[in-house]
Amino acid sequence: MTKEQADNGRDDMVIDGPGQANAVPDEFNANYLRIYYGKLFPHADMFKWMSYGNDGKHPGCDKSYFGRREFSFTLENDIYIRFQSFNSVTELENSIKEKCPFKIDIGPVYSVDPAKRHAYAQSGDNVFTPVERELVFDIDISDYDDVRYCCTGADVCLECWPLMTIAIKVIDTSLRDDFGFNHILWVYSGRRGVHCWVCDGKARRLTNEQRAAIADYFYVYKGNENSHKKISLPGLVLYPFLARSYTEVLKGFFEAKLLPNQNLLASEERYEKILEMIPDASVASELRRRWQENKRASMSKDDINIVRWEQLKSILQSGKQKMQGLRRCVEEIVFSYTYPRLDMEVSKHMNHLLKAPFCVHPKTGRVCVPIDPNNCDEFDPTTVPTLSQLLEELNRGGPRQDAENEWDRTSLGESVTIFRTSFLQPLLKSCKEEIENSYNAKLQQSKNALSW
C-alpha cells in the first residue's frame, strides 16, 4: 500500500476527458481522505443520528446532548486524540475536514461536555461519567480462523464471509425478537468483520452490568482446556433462542454451504477435528474406520462432505445412543463451527470506543458501509467501494454546481440511502415521539404538583 504519492496539485484531481485519465491510483492517503471528507462523508446524517432528535426544535429537546458525546480521532502517524466534542454539525464537519482523521471513533455521551471534564471529579457528587451509549457488538472473522481454511487472519473471501452473514442473522433476530430492540445498525468494519449499533433509548441507557448480561446471553462456550469440544449444550432441549438459531440459520448454512465449501470432512486432518468433538470414542472410531476405507472412492456423485455428514448424523442421532454427552452432539458441532463469536469486552463497557460508520479503512481503502440485515445475504465485502474508486467516480461526473449529495454520483449513494431509510429515519421518528412524550409527562407532573 505504500506507493509513491504524486505531488502535483492534489486539489486538482479533475482532468478533462473520460476514461483512463480519470483513473485514481488505488491507495489510501491523506489527500484522498481530504476530498472524501470534503465531498462524500455524510456529516449531516451522522450529526442527526448522534443527536437522537435533540435538534432544538421541540421545547423538550436537550440542547447539550450532542455536545456531551465523545469522539476520538486517529490522525496520520498514529496520533490519537480523545475527548473531542462538538456543539453543532458545523463544528463537527469543520473539525473533521481540518484534522482529516484516518479513523473516527464514537464514544459515550457523558454527564458533561468532555471538554470540561477536568473540572469534574471521578467520584462523589459532581461526576464526569458516561450516561448513555449505544449497545454495540463487534464480530471479527479472524476469530473464526480455526474453522475456515480458505483464508486466515485479515483476509476475507466469498467462501468465508457468509460466517459473518449468519452471525448478523442470529444476533439481529435475537436483538429484535428476544430483547425488543428496534433501531439496529449493522456496519461493515472495512476489512474483516461487522459492527452492530443498537440505538434504542433503552439500549443506550443500559448499565455495564446489563450489557454484560446481554453479552453473556449470546455467549455459548464451555471453556474447559481439557476438552476438545468448545461448545457444550447440556439440557434435554435447547434454549429457545439457540433452538431457533439452529433450525432457522445455522443448520442450513452449515450443511449446505460451510461443510462443502470448506471441505470439512474431506481430509483426515479436517475430519479429525470434528471426530474429536464426539465424546464417545467408539462412535468416533467407527466413523474414522469408515472414512479411512473410503479415502479415494466416492460412492456417489454427491459431495463427499455431505455424504460423511449424513453418516455421522445417522449414527449420533439414532435411537441407540443413550450416552448423555451424545444427545446434542450434532448441534454442538454445528454451533462450534457457525455460532457467532462476539468480542465480549467491546459490548460490556459503556466507555468502549467504536469506529464510526462511513470511515475508510486505512489498510483496505474500503468504506465502512451499512449492511441491511434484511438483505445481508447479498452483501459482498469484495465489492464495497474503496476510497480511490469513489474519487474516480466523482471525477467521471465532472464538476457540479450543487455541492450537496455528491455521494449520489457514486457507489456510496446506495449506502447513504440504506442508512437513511432503514435506520436513521425510523430512529429519528421514534426519538421525536420519545422526547414529546417525556416532555408532556413532565408537564403533567408539574401540573399535578401545582394542583390543589
Next chain:
Amino acid sequence: MEVVQSQRKSSSNNVIVSILPLYRSAPPLEVRLEDFEFFAIDRLRVLKGLSDGLCRGKKPEEMEKLVLDLWKANMRHPQAVEEVNKDIISHFVLRLVYCRTEELRKWFLSMETTLFRHRFRWGSSEAQRALMSEFKLPYKAVSNAEFESLKDKLGQVARSMGQTLAAADAIFYKVPFEEVPDLVAGRRVFIHKGHAYVAINQVVSLVVTQFRSYLSKALILTNRKWTSTIREQEKDRLTPIVEALCTSYLGPDYSQQQEFGEISIKDIDQVAKTSFPLCMRHLFEKVKEDHHLKHGGRMQLGLFLKGVGLKLDDALAFWKAEFAPKVSAERFDKEYAYNIRHNYGREGKRTDYTPYSCQKIISVTPGIGDHHGCPYRHFSEENLRAALVRMGVSSRAVEDVMDKVHNRHYQLACTLTFEAVHGSSCDAGINHPNQYFIDSQRVLQSKNGSVA
C-alpha cells in the same frame, strides 16, 4: 415497623396473612427485659434447628416441614400482633448477639436468609407481591391467557435447564429483562420483546438475594454500633445477656480442650490411626511421608492437633522431628517455629486461633502440592475409595459414602465413614474435625474402658 399495628387493623376479613417483616429498622417498641432474653432464645431454637437440619442434608420438602414446625413450636402466638412483635424483637436482639465476629455473622446471615426463604415461599401470592413491591421489584403477574400462549416456550426453557414445568411453577412474573441480568446472562428465563418471564422460584431467589444483601450490610453496621456505643452503655443491663446468649448456644469451637486434657507426642501416632478424620489422617500420613507440608496443610493439621490437646512444646517437637530429614534444626527455628507459636497465641496479636470447622475446610481449594482441604470433596473417586478402604471401611459402606460424595454432601460422607469405622451411629453429624476426634475417643473409651 411501627406500621405493624395499623396493618393488622386494616387487613381484610379473611385468613390471617402472615406478615413477613423485612427488619429494615429497629422497632420503637417497649420490651420487657425478660422478653428481651426469652424471645431471643426462642428464635435461636428455630435457627439452630434449621442449622442442624441443613447439616444433616435434609431434602427440601423435609426442610419446609421442619421450618414450619420449628416456627410453630417457638414463635407462634394466638394474637398476630404479638407474633409479629416477637418476630421482630427477637431478630434484632440476635443481631446484637451475632454481629460481633465474622463467623457469627456468617452463620446468622445464612440461617436468617434460609428462614426468610421458607417463610416467603409459604406466604400467599398477595403477601409475596406485597413484599416484592417493598423491595421495589417491578414484577407483574402473568395472566392465564398469556401463560397459555407461552407455555411451550416456558417449558422449553425449563427443560433446557434440566427442569420441568411443574404445576406449582405455573406462576410466572413478567419484568423488563434488564431487571434480572443474572437470569438473562445464564439463559434461565424466557425473554420476548424485552420482557423476561420469571418463574416463582426464581423470584424467591431474587427477593432472598435482596434480603441477604441488606442484612449483611446491616450486620456490619450493628457491629460498629455495638463496639462503639451499645456495649459500654448497656454493660449493666443488656450486654451480659447478649454475651451469654452467644456462648451458650453456638456449638463449641474447640479452642479449649475439654474432656481429654492433653495428648502427648507419643500418643499421636496411635490416635491418628483410630480417631482422626480422613482429612487429618491424610495430612498426617503426608507429613510422615514427605517430611514436609505446605502452609495450608500445616495450618489445618496444626490447629487440629492443638484442639486435640497437643501442647505447644510438644507441637514444636513434633513438627521439628517430622521435618528433620529435610529441614535443619536452625532453619526450622527460623522459618517454622514462629508460625506454630503464632497459632498458639504466643506471638503477634496473640489471637488464640481456633481449629478449622468442616465448613471452612470444605471451602478451601488446595493447589498443586497441597494436601489440605476436605478429601471427600477434593480427592478423585479412585483415591478416595482407596483411602476409605485403608481406613477399614467395608465395601458396602464405601458405596454409601461415595453416594453422598456424588451428591456433594461431604460432611454426611464423613459421618458415614465415622459410623462405619466405629460401628456406632453419629446422630449429630460431623461438623468439625475435632468433634470427630472427641466422639471417636468417646466411643473407643466406652468400648475399651480407657483412653486410646
